[in-house]
Amino acid sequence: MIKVIGVRFRTAGKIYFFDPVDFDIKRGAHVIVETARGIEYGTVVGDPKEIEEDRVVSPLKPVLRVATARDIEQEAANKQKEKDAFKICLEKIKKHNLEMKLIDAEYTFDNNKVLFYFTADGRIDFRELVKDLASVFKTRIELRQIGVRDETKILGGIGICGRPLCCHSHLSEFVPVSIKMAKEQNLSLNPTKISGVCGRLMCCLKHEEETYEYLNRKLPNVGDFVTADDGLKGEVQSVNVLRQLVKVIVEVNDEKEIHEYKVEQLRFKRRHRKDKNDVMSAEERKELKELEKLEKQEKQDAKSKLDDTV
Incomplete structure (x- = not known):
């Protein structure tokens, strides 16, 4: 067993483990840690605890310090700089006439790098854009193409349930979602009814899957x-x-x-469930094909492009 704390670097982001060393760290505290991207400012999501060593990416990096008042001020300043960087990048994209949608701008805590997240239908040659941005910001520039699920996770929104989107509010990682889950819950296989804001199958189909499987048995x-x-x-x-x-x-x-x-x-005596495909109308078969396409895209988007901090 090894003692760790869990740290997040963005709302509902992936949780990374760090060694709390001898610091008195509680849930909700802010800490400064070293990551693959450089020095970062993160939020502690739980009190120190002991977990199995095989759950930790070795070597376990230590917390450098609990965030000071000066660190908190710098983080606030970085957030303002990110807004300015976003506006500048939008102007540069327009200048270079690139078919890409800018989603977010992010500074590392030490200002060693600026990351720009964007979506696009295909591959984009942004080499000239990077040079242009580097001449403005005088630091390392990274442009990262993300999928529609990551886009929705960053931007947030309200689901058809009337609540904030799961991916933006509390889901640390995307969960695999399949048509089988909708069938298990006896939901309509109409793509518009079981697709989320991102256009993929709704993450919440996974939430009640286990309960429905138990009750259906x-x-x-x-x-x-x-x-x-x-x-x-x-x-x-x-x-x-x-x-x-x-x-x-x-x-x-x-x-x-x-x-x-x-x-x-x-x-x-419970029999095997009949395959509804045998009695589907032409319209229902069309909807099923659309769902199968979404399911395939779901698998392609399974790994978030935002999770590379440690």
């Missing part, structure tokens, strides 16, 4: 035949996963009726 599938405690037998018409209720088509006095039961009131 207790339920029969639509089309299964069941026997109820009242002696009636019939075919499952629909299920309510969260309430654990099942609607069954039963025959009473030679007439078909729909009765609703708690799952505990039913006896059944």
Whole structure:
């Protein structure tokens, strides 16, 4: 076991481990650490704790110091400089007539480098732009092309749920999301309904996946035949996963009726779920193809281009 603290360098950014040394560091404190990008200012996201050594990237770098009042002032000054750098870079992009969208500008704490994050449909030859920017800022310049998920993580926004986007508010790393998760939760496979602001499958599909898998295991599938405690037998018409209720088509006095039961009131042998692809309309098949395309793009965007600090 090894003692560490977790540090973030941006809102909802990846958490990196550092050696707290002998400093009295608490959650919410600001620290100065050395990273692959240089000296950085970060926020401590938890009290010191002991973890398994195989979870740590060796060698574990130490905290240089707890941020002083002067460090805090410098960080605030850097934030203002980033706004100015963003405006200047926008002007230079326009001057060079480049097909790229500038997303963010970021100074390292020691001002050793300025990073500009951008999106573009293809590869961009920005060599002349870099030279132009270097002549203005007199420091190292890095232009980094990012994907739409990183763009959304940086800019933030409000989801269809009415809450701040998960990726911008609390998700440290992107989670793999698949069409299977939407099917497990019996959601519409309409791309517009299960895609996020970034245009990819919504990250929140992952949040309840485990719960739905657990609850679905207790339920029969639509089309299964069941026997109820009242002696009636019939075919499952629909299920309510969260309430654990099942609607069954039963025959009473030679007439078909729909009765609703708690799952505990039913006896059944669960069959494999039928493949809905066999009964899809042309429009539904088109939507599924769009989702499969999104799922493929999802895998390509799986690794964030923002996470390279340590």
